[in-house]
Amino acid sequence: MKKKTKKVNAAILIIGNEILSGRTQDKNIAFISNWLNSNCGIIVNEVRIIPDVEKTIVINVRSLSKKFNYVFTTGGIGPTHDDITAQSIAKAFDLKYNYHKEAYKILENYYGKKKFNDGRKKMAKMPNGSKLIYNPSSAAPGFKTRNVLSLPGVPSILKSMIENCKKYLIKGSKVHSRSINLFTVESNISKKLGVIQKKYKKIVDVGSYPFFRLGKIGVSIVTRSTSKIKLKQVEREILKVVKLKKIKILKI
Amino acid sequence: MKKKTKKVNAAILIIGNEILSGRTQDKNIAFISNWLNSNCGIIVNEVRIIPDVEKTIVINVRSLSKKFNYVFTTGGIGPTHDDITAQSIAKAFDLKYNYHKEAYKILENYYGKKKFNDGRKKMAKMPNGSKLIYNPSSAAPGFKTRNVLSLPGVPSILKSMIENCKKYLIKGSKVHSRSINLFTVESNISKKLGVIQKKYKKIVDVGSYPFFRLGKIGVSIVTRSTSKIKLKQVEREILKVVKLKKIKILKI
Known part of the structure; x- marks a missing residue:
């Protein structure tokens, strides 16, 4: 029986003048994108x-939350005046912006009443x-509003929280990928690759990326698909038509 | 006489499944953003x-080119089937997609007629x-179409080409910034910072970013403005109200 592919997608909205x-x-x-695909089969x-501008956050939250299954925001959930993600998301969905009882308790316990x-x-x-x-590392929780999940901007704290997003997410089909590294230049294989991409359109995505290493020029052909079998099939076809040997290199 | 601030802005459109x-x-x-501000006074x-999906590129080129003075695209201008930036930009502006005579000559000279x-x-x-x-490093030129400047995705090649964008850009007022690093936590100074940000709204932008270094917790207060004088004034005010000494740390 053919396994049906379930496509679940997401957008990432990075909120922050510093970036x-x-x-x-x-x-x-890169961290969120990799995590979502590996752990939940969700494609960014x-x-x-x-x-950090309220109007801009509101517009983007509204448009991305309509277009994608999930939106992940990062940044702007701290204690300072430029942390306006929560209030902006409330505005985007016409929701009130209030104390969350459990979050209040968590933070009060963490800091102590006096502080x-x-x-x-x-x-x-x-x-x-x-x-x-x-948030297991610094207490202040992130939050999920409709299909929007808000995380902090500090990478180490974000990483410590990401597993706690899992329970809110529907799983999709994981996209697998293979890299075929060749010592050649893109323009020598571009025509043949184009033919293969056309043949496997919508089944396998074929990307080609030049690399420069140890004084040599090469191409990484990256194939991506929800089907491991199709990936292997495409890899065999590629190696056959380009008439080159795969080289082993360290992952980028 | 008061110097008038000239605001010139840009968007960056990164085209690429691999990112x-x-x-x-x-x-x-980060490279383009820093370069644009330092060299041209243009704010991203x-x-x-x-x-790498034509329809998506077309929609985004159209909307960003209307909203901003300039749009910088990266990626998708190589020789393979997944390099579709040029044809998509042509479509976005209803322009024909043809050989550029000079580009053809440059590339023919570079590779030699046979290759x-x-x-x-x-x-x-x-x-x-x-x-x-x-493109001084690998010949294949980028191009400017209307207010959209298209560069390759490989960072080293992009870097070698960026100076050649300058002649197409109107200069704006450079945004200067100062960092005030303090050993404290954001929530201890957030109220005071908020008051100062309110006072200097639209003149100085005050951002606050926690850092963790050498086992200590600190806050980088980053002020940004086209006026160096106002930046110094705000820094003095901040140091006065937080009652803390600036610490010297290496730039992040």
């Missing part, structure tokens, strides 16, 4: 990086009806 | 990462009326 300005190198996109189809100041209290405010994403 | 899937860590966003206001195969010829095809962005 846009180039001051900080983003590390969350779009990423946007936007500034539970206004900035810290702010981290317990969320769009009404949000579900918590627990 | 979306998490296989490749993007290195171009949005970044999008999208797959100038179809894949290589493809790299000379561009939206009608495009201007070239010369």
Whole structure:
């Protein structure tokens, strides 16, 4: 029996002037994308990086949450004035922005009543009806509002929380990939690859990426599909037509 | 006399399944953003990462080119079947997609007539009326179509070409920034920072970013403005109200 492919997709919305300005190198996109595919069979189809501006966050949350099964936001859920993700998501969905009782308790316990100041209290405010994403490293929880999951921007904290998103996600079919590394240049194999891609359209995605290593030029042909069998079949066909031997290199 | 601030903005459109899937860590966003601000006073206001799908490229090129002064695309201008940036931009602007005479000559000279195969010829095809962005490292030029500048995805080649974009860009006012690093936690200073941000709204942008280093927790307060004088003024005010000493740390 043929296994049916279940496509579940997501967008990532990075909220933060520091990434846009180039001051900080983003590390969350590749991590979330890899995690979603490996653990949940969810494919990231779009990423946007936007500034800490309420109107911009509202517009993007609205449009991405309609277009994709899930939206993951990162950044802007801390205690300072530029942390406006929660209030902006509330606005995007016309929800009230209130203290989440459980989040309030978690934070009050963590800091102690005396040190539970206004900035810290702010981290317990969320769009009404949000579900918590627990934070094992620094207490302040993320939250899920409709199909939008909000995580912090600090990569180490985000990583510690990602497993707690799992229970909110429907699983899709995992996309497997194979890399075929050849010592050649793209333009020598581009025509043959194009023919194979056409043949396997919508079944196997064939990408080609040049690399430069140890003074040599090469091409990584990356094939991606939900079917491992089709991947192997395409790899055999590629190696047959390009008439080159696969080389072993370390993963990039 | 007051110097008038000239705001020029841009968006970056990263085209490539390999970045979306998490296989490749993007290195171009931070580089382009820093370069544009330092060299041209152009601020990047949005970044999008999208797959190699013609329809998606067309929609995004159309919407971003209307919204921003410039759009920089990266990726998809090589010789293979998945390199569809040029034809998609032509479609977005209803332009013909033809050989660019000068680009054809450059590539023919570079490869030699005998080795100038179809894949290589493809790299000379561009939206009608495009201007070239010369490529000193691997010959295949980028191109400017209307307000969209298309560069390759390989970071080293992109870097070698970026200076050749300058002649097509109107200069804006450079945004300067200062970092104030403190050993404290965000929630201890969030209220005071919020007051200062309110006071200098639209003149100085105040961002706050936690860091963890050498076992200590700290906060980088990053101020950004086109006015160096206002930046110094805000820094003095911040240090006064937080009652903490600036620490010297290496730049992140």
